[in-house]
Amino acid sequence: MGLFLLLLIILCLFVSVRLFLYRTTLIHRLKRWGHWIEDRIHEHQTLKVPELDENNQDNQFYRKVYTYLNSLSTIEDSDNTNLISGKKPNGIVLCLDDDQTVQDTFLGARVSWTNRVERIEEKTVCCKKTFILKLKKRDKRRILQAYIQHIYRASEDVETRCKELKLYMNTAAPAEDRRSRRRWSSVRLTHPATIETIAMDSDLKKKVKSDLDSFMKSKQYYHRLGRVWKRSYLLYGPSGTGKSSFIAAMAKFLSYDVYEIDLSKVVDDSDLKMLLLQTRKKSLIVVEDLDRFISSNSPAVSLTGMLNFMDGILNSCCGDEKLMVFTMSSKEKIDSAILRPGRIDVHIYFPLCNFNSFKTIANNCLGLKDHKLFPQVEEIFLTGSTMSPAEMTELMISNRCSPGRALKSVITALQTTTPVNGKPGMRLHHNGGLPPEESSSLPETSSVFVMDGNCSIPVVKEIQKLYGLIRMKSSKKIGPSDQFSGSIERSG
Numbered sequence: 001m002g003l004f005l006l007l008l009i010i011l012c013l014f015v016s017v018r019l020f021l022y023r024t025t026l027i028h029r030l031k032r033w034g035h036w037i038e039d040r041i042h043e044h045q046t047l048k049v050p051e052l053d054e055n056n057q058d059n060q061f062y063r064k065v066y067t068y069l070n071s072l073s074t075i076e077d078s079d080n081t082n083l084i085s086g087k088k089p090n091g092i093v094l095c096l097d098d099d100q101t102v103q104d105t106f107l108g109a110r111v112s113w114t115n116r117v118e119r120i121e122e123k124t125v126c127c128k129k130t131f132i133l134k135l136k137k138r139d140k141r142r143i144l145q146a147y148i149q150h151i152y153r154a155s156e157d158v159e160t161r162c163k164e165l166k167l168y169m170n171t172a173a174p175a176e177d178r179r180s181r182r183r184w185s186s187v188r189l190t191h192p193a194t195i196e197t198i199a200m201d202s203d204l205k206k207k208v209k210s211d212l213d214s215f216m217k218s219k220q221y222y223h224r225l226g227r228v229w230k231r232s233y234l235l236y237g238p239s240g241t242g243k244s245s246f247i248a249a250m251a252k253f254l255s256y257d258v259y260e261i262d263l264s265k266v267v268d269d270s271d272l273k274m275l276l277l278q279t280r281k282k283s284l285i286v287v288e289d290l291d292r293f294i295s296s297n298s299p300a301v302s303l304t305g306m307l308n309f310m311d312g313i314l315n316s317c318c319g320d321e322k323l324m325v326f327t328m329s330s331k332e333k334i335d336s337a338i339l340r341p342g343r344i345d346v347h348i349y350f351p352l353c354n355f356n357s358f359k360t361i362a363n364n365c366l367g368l369k370d371h372k373l374f375p376q377v378e379e380i381f382l383t384g385s386t387m388s389p390a391e392m393t394e395l396m397i398s399n400r401c402s403p404g405r406a407l408k409s410v411i412t413a414l415q416t417t418t419p420v421n422g423k424p425g426m427r428l429h430h431n432g433g434l435p436p437e438e439s440s441s442l443p444e445t446s447s448v449f450v451m452d453g454n455c456s457i458p459v460v461k462e463i464q465k466l467y468g469l470i471r472m473k474s475s476k477k478i479g480p481s482d483q484f485s486g487s488i489e490r491s492g
């Protein structure tokens with residue numbers, strides 16, 4: 001009985017001491033001291049993982065380490081961790097701060113990582129970033145190889161689970177350190193457009209989706225052909241027809257980041273190359289308003305520089321799996337060298353509104369599938385009146401409380417033939433908005449989907465079939481010299 005009482009007292013004492021230690025975080029402190037002493041006893045080695053490699057290209061392993069460290073549970077216990085709003089509403093993600101150290105254990109070995117950030121100039125965002133791994137020398141041989149593999153696997157897991165799309169923009173840099181700097185800054189890509197919300201011919205949507213799908217699955221195919229795994233899209237059409245929104249929608253569909261090149265910040269041809277070298281795989285490289293750039297005869301970037309950027313050997317040096325997307329208002333005056341297959345593989349025309357796109361926008365903005373005013377709207381479209389989807393969207397959004405009023409305002413605007421692109425009263429042919437240069441020789445359609453070469457097999461077959469049909473109709477059209485080059489196809 002006495003012994004039992006004694007054991008009970010010891011147990012109670014043990015529990016209260018432990019509780020006390022927890023409460024005062026003494027255990028935590030004792031552990032830290034223990035580690036500190038251990039660190040003094042053992043010889044350590046430090047290894048650096050810089051953000052850029054010796055060619056100033058992205059060090060892919062740096063990205064992996066970044067993702068891996070931010071996913072560690074120990075980051076929660078670490079001081080100065082940044083709390084950043086996450087993808088989910090009210091969600092928070094943890095993110096290492098500059099010069100913060102975080103601990104990790106692997107196969108019984110304790111290692112630490114420090115996020116070293118050296119500012120190049122005071123008060124600027126430009127900095128040199130390096131992760132520093134510190135581990136015991138005696139552990140290095142035993143764990144390092146396996147640990148690196150573990151980081152690759154774990155970061156890929158995290159990336160596929162919660163990939164957050166980014167929009168990268170190029171930053172201007174003084175000439176002296178253009179080559180040593182990271183030239184892109186990023187924000188989260190939060191554009192709400194999806195391929196479904198874009199008012200576009202439904203067959204065309206299907207074609208684009210299947211083209212993007214087959215591109216993603218064609219790694220082996222491209223490599224077997226000895227080609228860079230890249231595909232180029234040209235989106236062209238009047239202002240406010242959804243070209244930029246479609247880029248965001250494509251990025252979401254593919255789950256790719258977007259690199260948008262602002263040519264006014266590019267200093268010369270080699271600067272443009274450097275920007276391309278610093279992009280990552282699985283991304284969309286976007287150049288908006290290419291026609292404006294070409295007609296401006298920019299002193300900074302030459303036409304040759306642009307041609308090489310679109311289809312140069314450099315494309316093979318900056319990571320595979322890239323989509324290049326260019327936008328233009330019209331390709332009428334564009335040099336055919338720019339538009340040749342390989343530089344541009346898919347041409348998509350974005351027309352002004354027709355009755356079908358009006359219905360999609362009415363459904364998106366007002367939740368209307370049908371309305372008694374629809375026949376009146378259809379009639380006005382038949383007279384050739386039109387407006388841009390952007391204008392139509394604005395009218396509907398500003399009158400969204402009253403669908404009837406919204407439709408009436410659309411009718412009034414269509415009747416007064418709003419000036420489009422500065423041209424008063426632009427009217428369309430009854431083909432629903434084909435580009436002027438192509439409307440005369442084409443079957444009736446609402447959009448143009450022109451694909452040149454480089455498609456994956458099923459798409460090529462479909463194009464050849466269609467091409468045969470069109471060739472029978474018009475002998476004037478340009479045909480492919482073989483199945484992968486020069487084919488020009490049009491379908492609705």
Ligand SMILES: Nc1ncnc2c1ncn2[C@@H]1O[C@H](COP(=O)(O)OP(=O)(O)OP(=O)(O)O)[C@@H](O)[C@H]1O
Binds near residue numbers: 238
């Ligand atoms: N096809 C469309 N479907 C749905 N909404 C559209 C469409 N086109 C334009 N919009 C609406 O108009 C707005 C502007 O469109 P967007 O910026 O994508 O046009 P754009 O073709 O890139 O114009 P610009 O040539 O002037 O840059 C979008 O935010 C969207 O709400």
Ligand SMILES: [Mg+2]
Binds near residue numbers: 243244245288
């Ligand atoms: Mg745009």
